[in-house]
Amino acid sequence: GAEWTYTGQYGVQHWHKQYPYCGGVFQSPIDLQTQLMKYDPTMAPIEVWNYNLSAQEQLTLGNNGHAVKLSLPSRMRISGLPRRYSATQLHFHWGSPTVPGSEHTINGKRFAAEMHIVHFNSDKYANVSVAADKSDGLAVLAVLIEVGEFNPAFDHFLKFINGIKYRDQRVQVPAFNVRDLLPSQLDEYYRYDGSLTTPPCYPSVLWTVFRSPVTMSHRQFLSLSTALYSSRAQESVPMPLNGNYRTLQKPDHRTIMVSFLD
Numbered sequence: 001g002a003e004w005t006y007t008g009q010y011g012v013q014h015w016h017k018q019y020p021y022c023g024g025v026f027q028s029p030i031d032l033q034t035q036l037m038k039y040d041p042t043m044a045p046i047e048v049w050n051y052n053l054s055a056q057e058q059l060t061l062g063n064n065g066h067a068v069k070l071s072l073p074s075r076m077r078i079s080g081l082p083r084r085y086s087a088t089q090l091h092f093h094w095g096s097p098t099v100p101g102s103e104h105t106i107n108g109k110r111f112a113a114e115m116h117i118v119h120f121n122s123d124k125y126a127n128v129s130v131a132a133d134k135s136d137g138l139a140v141l142a143v144l145i146e147v148g149e150f151n152p153a154f155d156h157f158l159k160f161i162n163g164i165k166y167r168d169q170r171v172q173v174p175a176f177n178v179r180d181l182l183p184s185q186l187d188e189y190y191r192y193d194g195s196l197t198t199p200p201c202y203p204s205v206l207w208t209v210f211r212s213p214v215t216m217s218h219r220q221f222l223s224l225s226t227a228l229y230s231s232r233a234q235e236s237v238p239m240p241l242n243g244n245y246r247t248l249q250k251p252d253h254r255t256i257m258v259s260f261l262d
């Protein structure tokens with residue numbers, strides 16, 4: 001898309017000049033603070049459907065200059081939300097090898113990285129582009145990532161990451177069981193109304209942030225946080241892609257619903 005970055009003259013504090021919603025209300029990410037939380041016993045465990053893709057199928061892994069993005073088939077769905085949502089893509093936010101870079105924080109704790117699986121309200125809208133600016137358009141599953149145990153599920157695409165080092169590069173990768181990227185427990189999560197965390201920052205996202213983080217090994221994390229550039233291959237000055245997380249936004253008197261009672 002048009003020029004925007006995370007730092008410098010087109011960085012997060014400047015987005016609102018070209019993308020007015022970025023200066024609006026109900027923005028994401030936010031700090032998930034205990035004092036804003038309210039237990040909601042009606043929030044059912046998240047259920048995923050058709051996440052177990054076969055290796056015969058291929059997915060597009062791409063570097064769009066802002067994040068590493070994996071395309072997903074719309075038959076992948078989630079339920080346990082007010083409506084049914086179909087997947088469109090997943091992507092990651094990270095810091096650097098030494099600086100954590102999750103987007104959401106929990107009582108001020110920032111995690112090493114964060115994965116987002118973007119879904120759109122397929123009951124109501126034909127595709128994600130039509131849904132993206134509708135208040136009931138999108139639902140994103142957010143998974144916090146810590147450095148720890150090796151996680152074979154991440155290698156399904158990390159092993160191809162050197163094929164998309166530069167902006168606009170894409171490769172086809174064999175599909176896999178995307179459920180393996182999620183925490184084992186899908187019943188404990190935070191829920192709030194927010195926005196895209198990148199321009200155009202539409203306030204159209206029902207956020208579900210799982211309480212349990214997942215892990216990847218230090219080697220896997222180094223690969224994610226050091227392999228990519230936000231610049232194109234032919235550009236003379238390569239710009240490393242890291243720190244692609246937005247600053248924390250105001251709670252704007254929002255309540256964070258939680259599905260657990262501790």
Ligand SMILES: NS(=O)(=O)c1c(F)c(F)c(S(=O)(=O)CCO)c(N[C@H]2CCc3ccccc32)c1F
Binds near residue numbers: 118
């Ligand atoms: N953190 S996040 O989940 O809010 C989020 C991103 F962080 C992100 F990078 C992207 S993007 O499409 O890769 C690049 C910017 O549009 C999207 N893509 C969204 C933005 C608008 C749009 C329109 C069609 C398909 C996907 C998206 C996104 F929803």
Ligand SMILES: [Zn+2]
Binds near residue numbers: 091092093116197
């Ligand atoms: Zn994201």
